[in-house]
Amino acid sequence: MFFVIIAALVLPIFLIYRHFSPRDDKKQRYAEEARRRGCAPAPVMRKKGFLGFGHLLDGLKASRQERGPQHVIEAIDGEMGPDVHTVIVPISDYELIDVSEHRTASWKPMFGLGIFTSRGEQWKQSRALVRPQFATDQINDLELYERHVQQLFAAIDKHQNREHNEGFTHPFDLQPLFYNMALDVMTEMLYGHSVHSQDPSERVELPSLPGYDPPDRERIGYHMDGGKAWIEIRGAFWKYRWLLPPWWFNEHCAAIHKYAEWFVQLRLQQGEKYMDGLRHQSGRPNSDRFVLLNELAHVTQDPVELRSQTLNVLTAGRDTTAALLGWIFYFLSRHRDVWVRLRCEIILIYGPYQEDDPGVTFRQLRDGLHYLTAVINETLRMAPVVPLNDRISLRDTVLPRGGGPNRDKPVFVPEGTQILIPTYALGQRPDIWGPDADQYRPERWLENGGRKFGFEYVPFGGGARQCLGQQLARIKASYVVIRMLQRYDAILSAEYPPDAPIRFHHTIENRSGSGVQVRVHDSTWDDSS
Structure with missing residues (x-):
């Protein structure tokens, strides 16, 4: 009921926003810049729910059930497959400008x-x-x-x-x-x-x-x-x-x-x-x-x-x-x-x-x-x-891979894009941690001279x-x-x-x-x- 009330309140605001939002050539500029940098688009999840807020509401529901980190993996694996690790998740059509506003x-x-x-x-x-x-x-x-x-x-x-x-x-x-x-x-x-x-x-x-x-x-x-x-x-x-x-x-x-x-x-x-x-x-x-x-x-x-x-x-x-x-x-x-x-x-x-x-x-x-x-x-x-972190691109940049049919091409990230970093999902990937990634085994940190930290392991952030x-x-x-x-x-x-x-x-x-x-x-x- 709470989300239904919120959706009813948001609808007129959303329609006014869409009506008066500026029409510019951002998408064309992004496409040209992506080609210039040799980038390919990342896979895109389908829009879901009323006005595209379905993914957001599903995430909130999972958080209330104290299973938000698991939901991220289930949602992406369920629609995109277990081998897809970088996706674009459409939520309505708003975009975050920078961290000071978020x-x-x-x-x-x-x-x-x-x-x-x-x-x-x-x-x-x-x-x-x-x-x-x-x-x-x-x-x-x-x-x-x-x-x-x-x-x-x-x-x-x-x-x-x-x-x-x-x-x-x-x-x-x-x-x-x-x-x-x-x-x-x-x-x-x-x-x-x-x-x-x-x-x-x-x-x-x-x-x-x-x-x-x-x-x-x-x-x-x-x-x-x-x-x-x-x-x-x-x-x-x-x-x-x-x-x-x-x-x-x-x-x-x-x-x-x-x-x-x-x-x-x-x-x-x-x-x-x-x-x-x-x-x-x-x-x-x-x-x-x-x-x-x-x-x-x-x-x-x-x-x-x-x-x-x-x-x-x-x-x-x-x-x-x-x-x-x-x-x-x-x-x-x-x-x-x-x-x-x-x-x-x-x-x-x-x-x-x-x-x-x-x-x-x-x-x-x-x-x-x-x-x-x-x-x-x-x-x-x-x-x-911190099972889910985020960053905002302060300038046009690229992710090194994740684009194209084989997901091995760089992905163009325009200025102001919000990047969600699911650290929980990162720790569950077999391609990084081996076939026993879902097993609790401290010995993996002592084997072969000890495992070193990299950006695949950022429980306290990085950089x-x-x-x-x-x-x-x-x-x-x-x-x-x-x-x-x-x-x-x-x-x-x-x-x-x-x-x-x-x-x-x-x-x-x-x-x-x-x-x-x-x-x-x-x-x-x-x-x-």
């Missing part, structure tokens, strides 16, 4: 202009402002990670019922716990104060700030999720987004702005004393502590820019890490052999779990454990945290706009995985089907001399041999 218009109301939402000179300024803050020495606060991982363990332990369940936890969903933990880490790293969504009793009383109500630390995650759900719809409808009801989206935006603005105003009013008011549970002086807002305030005093830059980093840092962790444990729960091998590597290097001394060093996280790195890479291939925070996301994910596998044994026992809910079981590890014995139910591995 991504920025969709995201700016909630997060403002920052490194994630801007382009051109604005993007360069944002990147120059934020990039130094992602230097190695700024993201190695393992004490911060450990404190929030301990709260994660406490949340997991609440699900235990050893007396009635033979040591296993009740079935439960890990994903919300990962989102809470990532939100706690990022808010503390950005503003110095964690929202403590995992354990609200840890929240400290904030100082009074004349003219500003205290921020809503309890519902900030809810508003971020709700706002981004609307952003997805707004982006899909593009120039017709003004037809969407604004009330709920505006409510989320206002709450998110209010949250960030409170800390920005506190930092601007207190200056360097802002750091003195922070609580540091490790006992180290606050002068040694990294807080992004404080660092940015040394460069700019513009409250809108400080709010926008920190919110841009907040949404990227929270969602990528939480999604990556969720998918890692999704695959580990369904591939016991991978779980066993990974846990053996971790126990061999770090030893069994110790609450007071995790024994994890930043150098080891940065350099990566071989199999853990392979697990992360394979997870990002199978389930990239100039490659994500600045990918190293931070990998380090946080690695730390959590190490601590989780140190503390917990196998996820599934033999009597549970592969699609059973996550279940944890404790075990005992024995370490003597150079030998480490790790018992995973009925599987034993001993490195002394």
